[in-house]
Amino acid sequence: MTESPLFALTMARIREFLREPGAVFWTFGFPLLITVALGIAFREQGPPRQVVAVIEGPRASELAGILRAEPLLAVELLPADVAAARLRAAAVLLTVDGGASAADPIVYRFDPARPEARGARRTADERLQRQAGRRDALATRDETTVARGGRYVDWMVPGLLGMQLLSGALWGTAWNIVTARQRRLLKRLAATPMRRGHYLLSFRLAGLLFVPVQVAVLFVFARLAFGVQIQGSVAAVMALSLFGSWSFAGLGLIAAARAQNTETANGLVNLLTLPMFVLCGVFFSSNRFPGFVQPLIRFLPLSAFNEALRHIVNDGASLASQGAPLAILLVWGVVSATVALRMFRWT
């Protein structure tokens, strides 16, 4: 096996990677930093307190006292003009005006287009009405559950892995191949009996070797730092990650097929990856885009990967149940490799 050119090329690729100081950091360390940053930015702090202002007047301190007992509200006591200005600036969601005496109705001022403002009005009114004597007509009971797998960070981590694998696969192949072409290494290799397909395949194989490490590092870290758990099977996550990475690498080969220098390669890789980072549900759900682009988005390789991975990690689905996304990844992987080999220039 040591005599096999494919093995030798793959080993050469792996050695080159491990001996490049920056490569190890960018592949393993950088995604962790992003996870930490985003996890902190979007951390669950409990439901945010809604800011309301009680307008100064005869009933103000009484009303403020009742409202302060409500944990969901943050209450400020303000003069009318300041309160109005803050309401306009959206610094407070709601102003409560008690009027001159108990005979006056309590006036709520808010912007009904903002759901949080409507919520604040409801909460404030509920408190005040209860204090004044409102009773429930029906008997009810609350049973609360903690939805693990339902937080933003749980949703985000699989998307980050997808982004990382796509990015790694494309940069790993395109950058290195185009550099080799630029340095005429490809030309030198083209003069040997080396099979062209072996050269391209060695990049995909070497890339696969790093995938389990990336997956493990990311999920272990996410578990320790944020309590993110894989609801499905770890083996399924690994298998999907390897398969996705293989598929993504095909795009890298296309970007590398003709580019004569690294500037062009940079441009092509960015052209391929950046739209997918935006469209494919990495940082926010792709459902936010209009309905008519949804079918297009679903067919992108990163979407397929993220969708399947989320089902496995957050919903506990099996790998077998993800037939559609797997098929999409397969098609991309095979077609891109075939096209790339056809298009490939050695000089």
Added chain:
Amino acid sequence: MDAAIRLQGLVKQYDDVTAVAGLDLEVRRGECFGLLGPNGAGKTTTVEIMEGLTAPTAGVVEVLGLRWDKDADQLRARIGVTLQETKLFEKLTVEETLRLFRTFYDRQRARDVETVLREMQLSEKRKSWVQKLSGGQRQRLAVALGVMGDPDILFLDEPTTGLDPQSRRALWDTISALRARGKTVVLTTHYMDEAEFLCDRVAVVDHGKRIALGSPAQLIDDIGGHHLVELSTDLPLPPEAVSDVAGVRSARATGQGAATGLALSIGEPHVALPALFTRLAAHHARPTRLVSRAATLDDVFLSLTGRTLRED
């Protein structure tokens, strides 16, 4: 002896440049054949066509009796190549690179890595990264990679360009040793001393055409003598004043203005030089500068084109 390489009417046209403008060549098996010419003469293009890296615009290309459009796989297994200024896998060691290239060739035929390291004097550097090698070591590695498959023909494109004199000599010795083992070697160079030292036959190329062909000695002979004399005198003399001196084959004027002189091609120095001094005395002229030297391929090129091989 059948030809190792045969080129007939070779033409290579790029958009606005004709790199090769109708070239005929034959390289015999077992010889060291040189393509000599200045930069831009079309040597590299010609060699890359022979190596199958570029397709010709027109003409016949036969290597080892085979053709690139039909027998590419076979040919690649039987030739070895070094390119101009190749950068290799910078972070692999010398040994790793050799082993990698070895896997491309037929197991039975490929050379042993230890032996090649020794022959190319790279044994001490076997664990060094390629990027840490000196220029001379890199070139030796490039040649080592070229011979890994025990090729029938070895192509060397400007193998000593950019090397210091010591490394050049070392590489010449290596190439000579390869020749001694019966390999056919095709070499491009713009150094005339390299062509004279290494090559059995040389094709002089300029502007994509062959302008002379023969062994170095033959080519020098053809310009009319193996010795040259460069002469300046205090009283300027026209070439006719010395061209009929015994032993002088030809004379021509060189230089302009204040730096005029004569270039003479002579037969045997011990006959021509005394006769020349006698003639100068007869004209009451004294030599201010006299250089007597052996003719080189540079002189061949100069006499064929009016330019020197090295534009610098």
